[in-house]
Amino acid sequence: MAVLLITRSPSVHESVVALCAAAGIGAEVCAEPGLSLATWREADLVLVGSDLAEPVAALGPPRRPGVHLVGAPPDEAAFRHAVALGADSVVELPDGAPWLSDALADVGERCSPGRLVGVVGGTGGAGATTLACALAQWHARRAPTLLIDGDPLGPGLDRLVGMEDVRGVRWEALAETSGRLGAGALREGVPRCDDLGVLTWSGPRRRLDVPTARRILPAAVRGHGLVVLDLARQGGPDLVELVDRCDDLLVVTPATVPGLAATARLVAEVGRAGRAGLVVRPGGLGDADAERVTGLPVVAAVADQRGLAASVDRGLGPLAARGPLARAARDLLAEAA
Template sequence: MSVLLLTRSAATHETVVALCAAAGVATDVCADPSLSLGSWGDADLVLVGADLAEEAVALAPPRRAGVHVVGPSPGDAAFRHAVALGAASVVSLPEATSWLADALADVGERASPGRVVGVVGGSGGSGATTLACALAQWHASRGPTLLVDADPLGPGVDRLLGLEGRGGVRWEGLAETSGRLGARALREGVPRDGALGVLTWTGLRRRLDVPTARRMLDAAVRGHDLVVIDLARQGGAASVELVDRCDDLLVVTPATVPGLAATARLVADLGRAGRAGLVVRPGGLSDADAARVTGLPVVATLGEQRGLAASVDRGLGPLTGRGPLARTVRDLLAAA
């Protein structure tokens, strides 16, 4: 059972059951509040009809989250009963149908937000997109994972994973919608390969705005265990929004003088001391040099992976075996 509905009102019953059916959510309708106590604590969402709210209060059910009083034009009594039940809100139907539809869209989803890991290149061609793809591939065998392509000038993470031909919603489609985005709708709507979903771009003209980025990430963390974001080095306000929402930020840099100089400038703009770390690729300088120049700790050293280019060209993605790349992403996700 997902939704428990207490009502004898035909109008409330018709509205709520139709919305639940549209959201693919199971509904248990009960016309006698005394028979609902056994299900009260098990339902993901409890909707108490305003017509039965007084009877429900008299039963003194245990306080819990996810309780709402619903009904057509609820009066002052409905609000008093909502307070007595510990309800989160009083919902007027059908006026608030869109709000209830949004709430139903996330029924049965995870209670706590998933982890967000951002990956950004300290300099051009550092391999940040490759690392982001590898992180997502590795974790997808363990739980629902979303790889977000937030770099308008990047190659497209779907191409690195061989998913460019898969159907599904892209950034452009999200930008054309408004309102709250459901976690299930996003998870099931993007191009997927098993537990791995990819949000990327359709055409060559790419632009990401802050409201769309915010709506996407809110839904992404509700519907996935891990969200990996391939960040742009210079992405404007939307990129700043995404960086600020990352739990962990990995900055990929070559251990060269030009690479570290560019990375140091990027790090100064990020302002993420304490939650960011360096992933260093081989070069003429040491890990200690990289840490000293950038001010960030080195969390991993990424060795060369034989056959990487061929694997990507074949549409298999960068992570195909147990080489140094696999060990690096495993350790990064275990430690962060």
Template sequence: MPVLLLTSATSLHDAVVPLCAAAGVEVQVCAEPDLALAAWGEVDLVLVGVDLAERVVALAPPRRPGVHVVGVAPGDTVFRAAVELGAVSVVDLPQGAEWLVDALADVGERASPGRTIGVVGGAGGAGATTLACALAQSYAARAPTLLVDADPLGPGLDRLLGMEDLPGVRWEGLGETAGRLGARALRESVPRRELLGVLTWSGLRRRLDVPTARRILPAAVRGHDLVVLDLARQGGPALTELVDRCDDLLVVTPSTVPGLAATARLVADLGRSGRAGLVVRPGGLSDADAEQVTGLPVVAAVADQRGLAASVDRGLGPLAGRGPLARAARDLLAAAA
């Protein structure tokens, strides 16, 4: 059982067990603390009822994360017991029910977050969206992956992958919600094909809501091994904030004078250092030229791929079959790991 509830109070049992059911997690209820010590360190979350808090303190269980004291109108003695137990919080029910459901929603998820890779075009038409889709398709062959459409003027990533008819929540729906979002809830609600999920827009009028993105992205990285952000080149403050959340940033640019000039301006605006690199497309200039103009290292080169447009039009995505795009995606993911 992922959740352990220590209480002998019927009212507390009837308040917490339905919340666990709503969050989709199983709960073990125990009225005798000494009988529950064996499970104390094995479960993901421990909920100690206010009626048994002092008895649990007397047993001196080992300190562990994920302990919460729950009850109705907890008094000062309960807070002292919570401190001795090393509890994260004291949850006052029913006022704290929504917060508790959010905490329960992440039960069973990984302890450490996944990795976030941002992809942005240094110049218009560089192929950043295509590369973002290829990275997500490649990684989703082995682990849960989320592809996030952060470009309101883009074509819609679900269309590029042939997933536009799949049910699931889009940005508009998430913007209407409030509070903390559980990782599992997000993973199960977006349009998904096997291990690949996509978060994009449903309509023509699109605007990336920064507060919604701040609330959604932490849940995304908790619930997926990899999150790929397809970033808008002219995203303003929203672009800067999303870039700051990326573990790796890939700037896609054609190896041409206009392309590198535009890319250099973008890089200067972002002001990012660290794990950022260029993915160069065919052009008349060398990798050394690209590095000198932009100040970023070249981490991959992607040649034109025959049949790419036809593959996307058939709903197969850009990574159908073998080719330079598949090789680049594989190498970039290996380098990021």
């Protein structure tokens, strides 16, 4: 069940059911507070009408996310009931209908949430940004994909995939906003070409705002089949937090003594366990050496690709032609799925 609506108010019933229909999701309407407890935990979103907030709160339902108080203009009593219910917000109708519409749209998209894959270079110049672009380009041929630039000192991911002149929202504009961000609004707002969207910076003065990233990433995952996050190697505590938010982490490293030594230090800093793996570039050492030094399994090996620089300079991106990058992207995404 997507939405549980607890109300006896005809106006609240009419407003919410209409919004649910527009979002393409189902709603169960319950007019008896006592009966609502049976499905309280199962619903993706619980909307408690202000007319029944007091009796529902008196039942002491278990705390859970995704509870909102909706209905008449809130007064002091409404806020007390919202606190008792552990509600995330109090939404006045009809003024709050646009906000509620976005929340309902997110519920519909949450039925098939995307995956967040982080890519970071174990050492400088390893090719992590190139791999991140290749993964996003490959997946965008099949489903909506978002490529997020998490490296303030990088070249700008929109430039690498030929989208620097495409209009759309960049990091700077999102950092100036506050509150909840809808998945659909983010998907349609960023620079986009077909099913590939890119979130990067618009100017030379760049700083990754982690609080903004905390708002962006959940919305990004709800609105896309895959989100690829290109991470800055020298991120400190910010890097650790962003890595922890990733479903999968790919660490790109050359199979050389200096490269693996630097990669081992990065792995020790981020402390990533579980779904993390090495993507090895050409060097003098083997996969067994790489795994022994870093403690991570080798999940792919990517050879040098001819014509890569020319393809990027022409605005085609790294995946313009068949080659090692295309094969690696295909295999890595199949493994992640």
